[in-house]
Amino acid sequence: MRKNPTGRRPKYCSAQCRSAAFRVRSADSQEADFSREAERIGQAVATRARMVAQSSSLPVPSWPLEPLRHSVALKRELEDFIAVSVREALDRGARWQDIAAVTSMTVSQLQSQYSTVQVSKAVEARRGRRPRQPVVPAAEVAPKPAAAGDGPDGQSPPRWGGRDALARALSHLQRFSGQPVRAVAVQAGLSPSYVYRFTAGERHPSWATVRSFVLACDGDPDDLVDLWNAANGQERQTPPDAGFETVLARFQGAMRGLHLAQARPDPDILISALPKGHRHESAVIRSVLAPSPARQAGQLSWEATEALAEALHGDSDRIHRHWTALRAVAPRPSILTQAFG
Secondary structure, three states, X not given: OOOOOOOOOOOXXXXXXXXXXXXXHHXXXXXXXXXXXXXXXXXXXXXXXXXXXXXXXXXXXXXXXXXHHHHHHHHHHHHHHHHHHHHHHHXXXXXXXXXXXXXXXXXXXXXXXXXXHHHHXXXXXXXXXXXXXXXXXXXXXXXXXXXXOOOOOOOOOOOOOOOHHXXXXXXXXXXXXXXXXXXXXXXXXXXXXXXXXXXXXXOOOOHHHHHHHHHHOOOOOHHHHHHHHHHOOOOOOOOXXXXXHHHHHHHHHHHHHHHHHOOOOOHHHHHOOOXXXXXHHHHHHHHHHOOOOOHHHXXXXXXXXXXXXXXXXXXXXXXXXXXXXXXXXXXXXXXXXXXXX
């Protein structure tokens, strides 16, 4: 075979020589692709494994095949991940014999099943099966004017963001409601399959969908606003002239949303995580997590608030912004109140 640095069409001494050259070029071009695909497929494996865990724990009589469907999909993801991992291991200097010892396969089986050509075909086939990971519905990708009011603040939801806490909160809310998924879906005007998918984290619902779902579960939509904004990577702007009641509702809603996402653990367990010097604030924390307005929340210290947010696996920075806004407008306790508690 003659190298071709000038850009002219190469000439080969035989058909076998041309095939060998093609295999070399294919291997060179696929090395980086295998590395990138390993990362993509690894993320898909993690996502699908979470779906298996969630679907197996949700009482959904209408969808008895969902756990099986996710399990089969997880198996396929793992098979693809093993394939690209074999090629990546070879690229990094591993020998076929080493890989055979790990996989309990013979070298001949590995070379046949995980050749560059075979793995390249598997990677290409994945592209025809995508999206493997959840995707934003097309209607949410298209920009819409803020006046449409699709988001909690009258804004269009931005592109894809984190969604685990939101999915967990919606799933727990449906279970706490005591209603089956099909009944909630009918009341919310949604299809049961779509409800199941966004409560399992497989789909990303719009705010209008979340609000309808929460109301059908007899919940408070304000508790989900901050989780929905966080899932969309955006902030809920507080108007400069917002009063204490408005800011308090947003702070409490953010804390109750985190509480719901963790299946509403006993407040006493959360209080035990507080720094010892702030245990006296336990009564305020209980009121913050309660459904009624907690006016005393404006006096909650940041140390206690941060410990509570961390115990609920929340984003302390987001909660700090709510806490700061609340402290700025909270009425100051009078001297008489301070003296007699």
